[in-house]
Amino acid sequence: MSSVVKHYLTERQELAESADIAQAWAELEDLYTRKLWHQLTLRLKEFVKSDYFQRSNGLLQLYEKFLSDFEHRINALSLVEIILYVKEDIEDPNAAVEFLERINEKVKDNTEARVLCNTAIGTIKLQQGNLGDVKKLIEETEAMLDTVSSVSFIHAQFFNLCSKFHATTSYADYYRDSLRYLGCVDLVDVSVVDQQERAFRLGIAAILGDGVYNFGELLAHPVLESLKGTENDWLVSLLYAFNSGDIGQFELLKSHWQKQEDLVKNETKLFQKIQLLSVMELTFKRPSTNRSIPFEVIAEAARIPISQVELLVMKALSLGLVKGSIDEISKQVNMTWVQPRVLDLSQIKDMADRLSTWCKSVKETVHSMEDQVPELLA
Structure with missing residues (x-):
């Protein structure tokens, strides 16, 4: 045992504010002396989360005077997990990034550890507003993540970073990455407040996202339950309205969604999207033996004049939402296919x-x- 480590551990035990804390430090010393690196790692991973360090802010000192002495002997991913708590003691963001970059170099042979380290660096840079650096880091890290075979908490950390990055740049990308994030976590580990915020932002992103015409996956996710009984409960009903192309319900909920600035600014876009979804829903509900839909039926469902039906159907065809042909003479559309979707309960019943x-x-x-x-x- 080095003199620095011995002095540090002895000092921590002598200055411990309680017998339990003193015992914790003594246990760390015992595991270190016996060179039980795996057990020491597990104990450290729990110890750094304790209220003791939240009160004392001694995590950086723990690293410099203890962990750094044997960091090369423990699992690289576990090391980075501990480091994520240590870096919270570094107030200067640039210094925190430099610290993480040094750790990143030490774990360069472990892909998962590098992904986790890159994600932490990206989170700090995002808070600083360095979007260019974050984008580059995400692209680099995603390539590494593709080589990891099993899904773990590092995927959740990465997709959470991606969703935060896209929160102000792309509704569709935010929607995709947030669903990926939720697919990697247990909602029990997410606070109710965070669930509600995530659910609300996801709902808005689904409605406004370019190319997002499938709401079933979100509607089936339990995260939406967090909105039940809140002031944003209406958003769930709005999502169901879009999913089924129900323009009547969309207009009934107008008093609610008009309070949201993003939705109000894109009112025309919203109406165009739900019209396309109404065409998809009409096609889906028709029996396979009768996919010929008169212009009048489409015009009624989409709330448009008959003269605009062809243009609406052509747009749906060009977006790949449906397949078929337009019969101008008989004034009907012959549908042969509709884009596969995750169905809600009413659609499954149909x-x-x-x-x-x-x-x-x-x-x-x-x-x-x-x-x-x-x-x-x-």
């Missing part, structure tokens, strides 16, 4: 009803064939 009808039709056909077989053989 599909179940159609499957039931199809099964009944097949049985009737089979019985009809059975009745006619003797006559054919005769």
Whole structure:
């Protein structure tokens, strides 16, 4: 044991504010003396989270006078997990970045550790407003993350950084990365306040995101439950309205969503989007044997004049939301395909009803064939 480490551990035990804290330091000394690096690492990971360090701000000293002595002997990922707490003691953001970059160099042979370290650096740079550096770091880190086979908490940290980066630049990217983040965490570990904020921002991003026409995954996620009974409860109803292309419900909720500046500024865009979703919903609900939709039906669902139906359908076709053809002579649209979506419960019920009808039709056909077989053989 080096003299620096011995003096530090002895001093910590003597100055401990309670017997429990003194015992904790004594346990660390014992594990260090016996060179039980794995057990020492596990104990440190718990100790750095304790209220003791939140009161004393001694984490940086813990690293400099103790952890740095044996950091090369412990798991690189675990080292970075501990370092993430240590860097909170560094008030200067630039100094914190320099500290993390030094650690990053020490764990360069461990991909997961580097991803976690890069994510921490990116978070600090994002707080400083260095968006260019953050974008470059995200691209570099994503390439590394692609080589990691199993999903773990480092994915959650990375996708959380990505969602924060895109929060003010791209609704669609924020929506994608936030769902990825939620897919990597247990909501039990996320505070109710954070759940509500995430759910609200996700809902707004889904509605405003370019190319986002599938709301089923969000509607099925339990994070939306955090909005129930709050002042933003209306957003869940609005999401269901968009998911089913229900323009009537969209207009009924106008008194709520008009209070949101982002939605008000994009009112025309919102209306165009829900019109496209109404075309998708019409196509989805039609039986496979009758996908010919009259212009009048589309005009009524989309709340537009018949003269604008062709333009709306052409836009839906160009975006790949549906496939089919327009029959100008008979004034109808012949749909052959609709973009796959995650369905909500009402849509699943519609599909179940159609499957039931199809099964009944097949049985009737089979019985009809059975009745006619003797006559054919005769």
